[in-house]
Amino acid sequence: MVEIEEFSEVEEDDAAAFSSSSSSSSSAEDRHIHGCKYDVFLSFRGKDIRKTFVDHLYSALQRHGIYTFKDDESLETGESIPPALLKSIEESSFAVVVFSKNYASSRWCLDELVKIMECSSKSPKGQTVIPIFYDVKPSDVRKQKGHFGQMFRKHNSNRVKIWRKTLRDAANLSGLELDRIADG
Numbered sequence: 001m002v003e004i005e006e007f008s009e010v011e012e013d014d015a016a017a018f019s020s021s022s023s024s025s026s027s028a029e030d031r032h033i034h035g036c037k038y039d040v041f042l043s044f045r046g047k048d049i050r051k052t053f054v055d056h057l058y059s060a061l062q063r064h065g066i067y068t069f070k071d072d073e074s075l076e077t078g079e080s081i082p083p084a085l086l087k088s089i090e091e092s093s094f095a096v097v098v099f100s101k102n103y104a105s106s107r108w109c110l111d112e113l114v115k116i117m118e119c120s121s122k123s124p125k126g127q128t129v130i131p132i133f134y135d136v137k138p139s140d141v142r143k144q145k146g147h148f149g150q151m152f153r154k155h156n157s158n159r160v161k162i163w164r165k166t167l168r169d170a171a172n173l174s175g176l177e178l179d180r181i182a183d184g
Helices: 012-021 028-033 046-063 083-090 107-120 138-143 146-152 160-171
Strands: 038-044 092-099 128-133
Touching: 038 046, 038 083, 038 107, 046 092, 083 092, 083 107, 092 107, 092 160, 107 128, 107 160, 128 138, 128 160, 138 146, 138 160, 146 160
Parallel strands: 038 092, 092 128
Antiparallel strands: none
16 A cells, blocks of 8 residues: 555655555556556546646656546536446556545546445455545545535435445545645
């Protein structure tokens, strides 16, 4: 598992630390051996952080040879996740989930997270999930509190129960709280 200390800043140092901790899957040959097309799948709420934090993180990972999937498409309300996106999750060694204030407002993000957590529980080579808490606390994600909780409570779906459990499980993983880091 990637230690929190390895993620001191979003830029160069982070990608270098991530690269060294995932060196077994950072080459195309290694990805092929492990059955993965991508080193990292990024899950995030686009309107919150696509043009800021995520673009910087993605660029840093790419510069260090970490082949990263970042979806630049947006779905209309009510549309389901395209099968190709679900396949990209399955074909990734790591999933970096960037929880932000509005992450829980997106059914798409919540369904992505369910798929990511399903992939992480597969043995023996389950996907490694690294949560990043961007302007939210892990306890807000875990318990659906604060602004994060307000966004989550807007859903009227038969999937709320599974989303709630999945958010709790993901927030219980060792991750990175950006507000606890200088310049986070």
